[in-house]
Amino acid sequence: MQRNPGYWRLLVGLLLAVMVCATVHAETDDTAFAEQVAALNARSFDDKADAARAIASSGHPRATTILQALLDSSLYFRVIEGDVVLAEATDDGFALTDPVTGEAAGAATQYEVRRVVINNAIRGEVRDLLARSGLTSDDPSVRREAVRQLLDNPDPAIAEQIGGLIDEEPRADIRRDMALVLGLSRLQSEAAADRLLALDSLRGSLADRVRNEVRTLANDDPDPAVRAEAAQMLAGIEERRELWGFAEQVFFGLSMGSVLMLAAFGLAITFGVMGVINMAHGELIMLGAYTTYVVQQLMPNHIEYSVLVAIPAAFLVAGSFGVAIERGIIRFLYGRPLETLLATFGLSLILQQLVRTVFSPLNRRVSTPDWMAGSIEVNAAFSLTLNRLYVIAFALLVFLGLMAIFKRTTLGLRVRAVSQNRAMARAVGVSSARIDALTFGLGAGVAGLAGVALSQLTNVGPNLGQGYIIDSFLVVVFGGVGNLWGTLVGGLSLGVLNKFLEPQTGAVLAKVLVLVFIILFIQKRPQGLFPQRGRAAAEG
Amino acid sequence: MAANEITATRLIPQAPHRRLLHGDLGGRILLGILAAMIVVVPVLNLMVPADSPFHVSTYAVTLMGRYLCFALLALALDLVWGYCGILSLGHGAFFALGGYAMGMYLMRQIGDRGVYGDPVLPDFMVFLGWEKLPWFWYGFDHFWFAALMVLAVPGLLGFVFGWLAFRSRVTGVYLSIISQAMTYALMLAFFRNEMGFGGNNGLTDFKDILGFSISAPGTRVALFMASGLALGASYLICRTIVRSRLGRVVTAVRDAEPRTRSLGYRTDRYKLWVWTVSAMLSGLAGALYVPQVGIINPSEFSPLNSIEAVVWVAVGGRGTLYGAALGGALVNYAQTLLTAWLAELWLFVLGALFVAVTLFFPRGLVGLLRRRGDGS
Numbered sequence: 001m002q003r004n005p006g007y008w009r010l011l012v013g014l015l016l017a018v019m020v021c022a023t024v025h026a027e028t029d030d031t032a033f034a035e036q037v038a039a040l041n042a043r044s045f046d047d048k049a050d051a052a053r054a055i056a057s058s059g060h061p062r063a064t065t066i067l068q069a070l071l072d073s074s075l076y077f078r079v080i081e082g083d084v085v086l087a088e089a090t091d092d093g094f095a096l097t098d099p100v101t102g103e104a105a106g107a108a109t110q111y112e113v114r115r116v117v118i119n120n121a122i123r124g125e126v127r128d129l130l131a132r133s134g135l136t137s138d139d140p141s142v143r144r145e146a147v148r149q150l151l152d153n154p155d156p157a158i159a160e161q162i163g164g165l166i167d168e169e170p171r172a173d174i175r176r177d178m179a180l181v182l183g184l185s186r187l188q189s190e191a192a193a194d195r196l197l198a199l200d201s202l203r204g205s206l207a208d209r210v211r212n213e214v215r216t217l218a219n220d221d222p223d224p225a226v227r228a229e230a231a232q233m234l235a236g237i238e239e240r241r242e243l244w245g246f247a248e249q250v251f252f253g254l255s256m257g258s259v260l261m262l263a264a265f266g267l268a269i270t271f272g273v274m275g276v277i278n279m280a281h282g283e284l285i286m287l288g289a290y291t292t293y294v295v296q297q298l299m300p301n302h303i304e305y306s307v308l309v310a311i312p313a314a315f316l317v318a319g320s321f322g323v324a325i326e327r328g329i330i331r332f333l334y335g336r337p338l339e340t341l342l343a344t345f346g347l348s349l350i351l352q353q354l355v356r357t358v359f360s361p362l363n364r365r366v367s368t369p370d371w372m373a374g375s376i377e378v379n380a381a382f383s384l385t386l387n388r389l390y391v392i393a394f395a396l397l398v399f400l401g402l403m404a405i406f407k408r409t410t411l412g413l414r415v416r417a418v419s420q421n422r423a424m425a426r427a428v429g430v431s432s433a434r435i436d437a438l439t440f441g442l443g444a445g446v447a448g449l450a451g452v453a454l455s456q457l458t459n460v461g462p463n464l465g466q467g468y469i470i471d472s473f474l475v476v477v478f479g480g481v482g483n484l485w486g487t488l489v490g491g492l493s494l495g496v497l498n499k500f501l502e503p504q505t506g507a508v509l510a511k512v513l514v515l516v517f518i519i520l521f522i523q524k525r526p527q528g529l530f531p532q533r534g535r536a537a538a539e540g
Numbered sequence: 541m542a543a544n545e546i547t548a549t550r551l552i553p554q555a556p557h558r559r560l561l562h563g564d565l566g567g568r569i570l571l572g573i574l575a576a577m578i579v580v581v582p583v584l585n586l587m588v589p590a591d592s593p594f595h596v597s598t599y600a601v602t603l604m605g606r607y608l609c610f611a612l613l614a615l616a617l618d619l620v621w622g623y624c625g626i627l628s629l630g631h632g633a634f635f636a637l638g639g640y641a642m643g644m645y646l647m648r649q650i651g652d653r654g655v656y657g658d659p660v661l662p663d664f665m666v667f668l669g670w671e672k673l674p675w676f677w678y679g680f681d682h683f684w685f686a687a688l689m690v691l692a693v694p695g696l697l698g699f700v701f702g703w704l705a706f707r708s709r710v711t712g713v714y715l716s717i718i719s720q721a722m723t724y725a726l727m728l729a730f731f732r733n734e735m736g737f738g739g740n741n742g743l744t745d746f747k748d749i750l751g752f753s754i755s756a757p758g759t760r761v762a763l764f765m766a767s768g769l770a771l772g773a774s775y776l777i778c779r780t781i782v783r784s785r786l787g788r789v790v791t792a793v794r795d796a797e798p799r800t801r802s803l804g805y806r807t808d809r810y811k812l813w814v815w816t817v818s819a820m821l822s823g824l825a826g827a828l829y830v831p832q833v834g835i836i837n838p839s840e841f842s843p844l845n846s847i848e849a850v851v852w853v854a855v856g857g858r859g860t861l862y863g864a865a866l867g868g869a870l871v872n873y874a875q876t877l878l879t880a881w882l883a884e885l886w887l888f889v890l891g892a893l894f895v896a897v898t899l900f901f902p903r904g905l906v907g908l909l910r911r912r913g914d915g916s
Binding site: 277329332333336337338339340341342343345346347348349350352353354356357470473474477506508509511512515516518519520522523524526 | 627704707708709710712713714716717718720721722724725728729731732843847850851854884887888890891892893894895897898899902
């Protein structure tokens with residue numbers, strides 16, 4: 001090295017030169033970019049469009065922010081200085097941000113700034129530019145969003161770019177969507193052979209746009225081979241979409257059925273096991289839902305866990321109300337079912353009005369935690385909403401829990417003993433009064449759990465429970481009184497039946513038809529799907 | 541066979557007296573009050589000058605007319621609940637159907653005075669873009685036809701529902717819940733515009749009835765008198781039924797249905813008969829109610845209305861007929877007072893009434909009065 005000081009110097013010099021050049025280049029880059037941004041404040045729309053294109057092709061990290069601001073009408077220029085700024089409306093004017101550096105640039109009154117006005121042509125172009133830059137983003141969710149955008153608003157120029165990007169895309173799902181965009185755009189090719197190839201590449205997709213495009217080809221394509229191929233493909237798509245549509249309806253039906261089932265479990269215990277008509281059951285559900293709301297208000301920073309806290313809380317709140325109702329009213333009315341019905345109905349009015357007085361008659365929104373939001377997309381025609389999936393799972397869990405309590409615990413044994421033969425149960429030392437209170441409390445608590453589930457699906461209001469009381473009675477009666485399996489099957493089948501009737505008749509008429517169906521069903525089988533056998537049935 | 545028949549008639553004791561109201565002090569008082577009201581209220585409203593302290597405003601007359609309609613509904617409900625042991629939670633459906641039948645007649649009387657001025661179609665049909673009147677609206681421009689339908693439609697629904705239910709021996713709580721489901725289903729159905737009954741808004745904006753303006757004081761008084769007469773006549777009808785041989789069997793069904801059945805009575809037919817009559821009386825109450833309030837909409841079908849009617853009967857005293865009528869009028873009067881004074885309190889009071897009546901006063905107001913009478 002020492003022998004060649006010249007090289008050494010040269011090397012250092014070169015390095016220095018490169019570094020200086022780089023900085024200079026970076027500076028010139030920023031200044032050039034700033035100029036392009038300033039050019040957005042041009043007189044003609046053509047110039048503005050040119051400037052937007054230049055910004056998009058600059059590759060500057062702030063480019064997307066500025067273009068987005070242009071779309072959102074939050075890009076302004078200062079009347080006196082003439083430079084372009086990002087502005088956000090405040091109470092007394094605007095807070096300004098430097099578009100190039102992203103640093104705060106003071107404030108301005110509404111007279112000092114004016115919006116950079118664009119027309120719809122530029123708007124469309126800017127949107128495309130954004131989509132294009134989104135395609136090359138490092139963030140997969142941005143890329144996915146950009147591709148989705150293209151699926152909805154196809155653009156042949158960008159689609160061709162995708163052809164170059166598709167092989168570099170690491171994510172399989174995005175790659176699939178990209179292939180769709182590409183295939184869709186190639187459907188417009190001049191050569192019939194290309195169109196056939198494109199059709200082939202779209203095989204297997206069920207997306208709306210694919211179906212529409214294929215249908216257009218099947219009807220209007222000049223080439224008979226393409227027409228035949230498209231028609232055949234269309235038939236396949238329709239068939240599979242129908243199949244998936246069927247699956248979706250089953251899913252919706254199951255989800256509705258699981259709600260019915262949850263609402264009916266509590267009733268299956270109080271009505272089925274104890275023979276008590278509890279018209280305030282719907283209000284116990286409502287109390288559970290309000291408990292979820294209150295828990296969420298108490299822990300606003302931990303919404304994710306609030307549902308987990310709400311489940312035991314709702315069980316306890318509704319359960320203790322249940323015990324109080326049993327001790328205070330129902331125990332005086334055993335053996336007088338019609339009187340029980342009236343008294344508990346009065347109670348339901350009181351509870352509703354109580355909630356109205358405490359929480360206001362307006363509906364309350366319970367927010368869904370993030371881990372329950374969203375959906376699992378199986379394909380374009382079928383996706384599973386997560387919160388409904390969780391409700392189905394929760395209903396099954398509650399069912400298993402109740403089965404375990406009834407079949408495996410001492411409490412369950414005693415409950416069954418009392419419901420089958422009260423006198424004999426007392427004779428062997430079961431405190432029937434205590435068991436009555438506990439059973440009723442258990443039924444009420446399960447109603448509270450149903451309220452937690454409902455609060456994730458609908459708004460929480462004083463009338464929440466009212467809508468479910470008749471339905472849940474019907475589920476219990478349909479499934480067979482005193483039988484949890486009957487409630488499970490009854491709830492799920494009524495839910496599915498309802499959802500299958502809905503498309504043909506509309507939601508309201510479907511409900512009416514289901515009601516009529518049950519009324520007629522009870523004609524045939526007064527004891528429900530799973531009639532009780534043995535001594536208890538004979539006495540009832 | 542002949543021997544059997546003799547035994548059967550002997551088992552049912554004949555009514556000891558021919559006179560309908562013999563020993564029925566409450567009924568006599570009720571009819572007396574009704575007769576007095578029918579005479580006095582119109583005089584106080586039409587003849588006494590408005591500034592006199594004895595004047596009864598037209599508003600008050602209409603209000604009392606409504607109470608009488610509710611009393612009639614309670615009476616009809618007591619016939620099935622108090623004497624036959626069928627707790628119906630769906631009598632509001634019969635009431636509302638009668639109301640709709642009357643509302644359809646009143647709708648057709650509007651003629652071309654509606655907002656759209658169509659000579660045949662009611663406003664809501666014009667609004668929905670319907671071309672012609674649906675078939676089930678035919679005939680409702682004649683009062684006699686509407687009056688027939690007021691009884692026939694609820695009667696038919698009651699007959700079909702009762703036939704299905706009693707034939708397969710749906711009793712007790714099951715029947716209550718199914719009857720509630722029936723009125724709930726009807727409510728949902730009537731909320732639909734496609735049903736052709738005005739959907740959510742129902743039928744309203746009535747102009748006249750039998751050629752008289754519906755808002756004129758004279759018409760109001762006439763409607764009030766008609767309600768009073770209907771209540772009185774219905775009381776006598778119910779009383780006749782209850783005291784007849786059929787009524788005895790019905791009471792026997794209430795107390796021990798399996799035993800009555802074993803004695804050879806077709807209990808389902810007896811129940812069906814009483815049930816259908818009760819449905820028709822409820823329809824009559826609804827038909828008199830609608831011109832007095834000026835609107836009928838699907839919320840009349842709501843299960844709460846039906847169950848409220850049950851509490852009127854319970855408060856008055858079930859199984860007495862006059863007690864039920866009294867309860868229907870009194871509870872509604874209390875509701876008017878309370879909602880004007882403290883609207884939020886009403887549901888608390890109503891709820892408490894349900895609980896208190898079942899727990900502490902199972903025989904209602906009549907039972908309270910009787911106990912006091914016995915004690916002294």
